[in-house]
Amino acid sequence: MSNVLEIRNLEASIGGSRILRGINLDVPTKSVFCLMGRNGVGKTSTLKAIVGLLAANNGTINFDGIELTKLTTDNRALTGLGYVPQGREIFPHLTVEENLHIGAIARGRKLKSELERIFTLFPIIKEFLPRKGGQLSGGQQQQLAIGRALLTEPKLLILDEPTEGIQPNIIDQIGDAIKMLREEGKMSILLVEQYLDFCKELGDTYAILERGAVASAGPMTELTDDVVKKFLTV
Numbered sequence: 001m002s003n004v005l006e007i008r009n010l011e012a013s014i015g016g017s018r019i020l021r022g023i024n025l026d027v028p029t030k031s032v033f034c035l036m037g038r039n040g041v042g043k044t045s046t047l048k049a050i051v052g053l054l055a056a057n058n059g060t061i062n063f064d065g066i067e068l069t070k071l072t073t074d075n076r077a078l079t080g081l082g083y084v085p086q087g088r089e090i091f092p093h094l095t096v097e098e099n100l101h102i103g104a105i106a107r108g109r110k111l112k113s114e115l116e117r118i119f120t121l122f123p124i125i126k127e128f129l130p131r132k133g134g135q136l137s138g139g140q141q142q143q144l145a146i147g148r149a150l151l152t153e154p155k156l157l158i159l160d161e162p163t164e165g166i167q168p169n170i171i172d173q174i175g176d177a178i179k180m181l182r183e184e185g186k187m188s189i190l191l192v193e194q195y196l197d198f199c200k201e202l203g204d205t206y207a208i209l210e211r212g213a214v215a216s217a218g219p220m221t222e223l224t225d226d227v228v229k230k231f232l233t234v
């Protein structure tokens with residue numbers, strides 16, 4: 001199986017402290033990859049280094065044959081990264097429809113063609129098109145943020161803790177959407193997640209970070225209870 005993303009010896013610092021200490025990751029093409037680990041081990045920082053919000057001091061990030069560390073954040077997005085940060089970051093004063101338009105315009109796409117697909121994944125988005133983004137619940141905003149990222153037709157959808165602080169029925173809907181995307185087989189998904197059952201249900205492969213480096217990685221079916229206890233249980 002080929003990899004859509006290959007990270008080698010990635011190092012990055014924040015305010016003088018070494019946060020990423022030589023990360024090595026392989027995300028197989030057209031599958032769901034879960035990046036896990038306890039609080040503060042560097043999961044979000046790894047995603048930021050991929051999309052260009054955190055500068056790498058060392059190492060390479062090869063995305064579909066392109067070396068990302070040499071590109072600006074804007075140009076990285078154009079290579080086909082769809083990033084949904086922690087906390088969603090939708091525009092609260094714009095309507096749901098306007099929020100979606102921004103996702104599409106970002107890659108110069110026509111909105112119509114892709115919208116129906118988003119509505120199938122998240123019916124609530126269609127229902128709430130005229131509402132202001134800020135009026136949606138946290139879970140609905142998460143769905144909107146994922147929908148908006150999908151409108152850019154990414155090769156790699158990057159989700160940072162999509163279940164965090166979200167009610168169980170919406171977690172299920174997001175899980176179903178990830179399954180549908182996986183079955184469509186058009187893109188790869190890099191999921192940062194602390195919710196182990198969600199990862200186990202959806203993930204094909206995983207990596208667990210510990211103090212800025214990968215402590216364990218492999219097929220999700222080979223994630224053992226011992227590893228979970230050692231690196232994930234709090």
Ligand SMILES: Nc1ncnc2c1ncn2[C@@H]1O[C@H](COP(=O)(O)OP(=O)(O)OP(=O)(O)O)[C@@H](O)[C@H]1O
Pocket residue numbers: 014015019037038039040041042043044045046
């Ligand atoms: N802006 C910042 N200034 C100083 N330290 C930071 C900053 N952002 C992150 N850190 C530190 O970097 C380390 C890694 O943070 P990161 O957010 O990548 O971890 P994480 O695994 O995503 O954790 P979480 O699940 O809590 O988001 C932590 O120890 C954190 O305290």
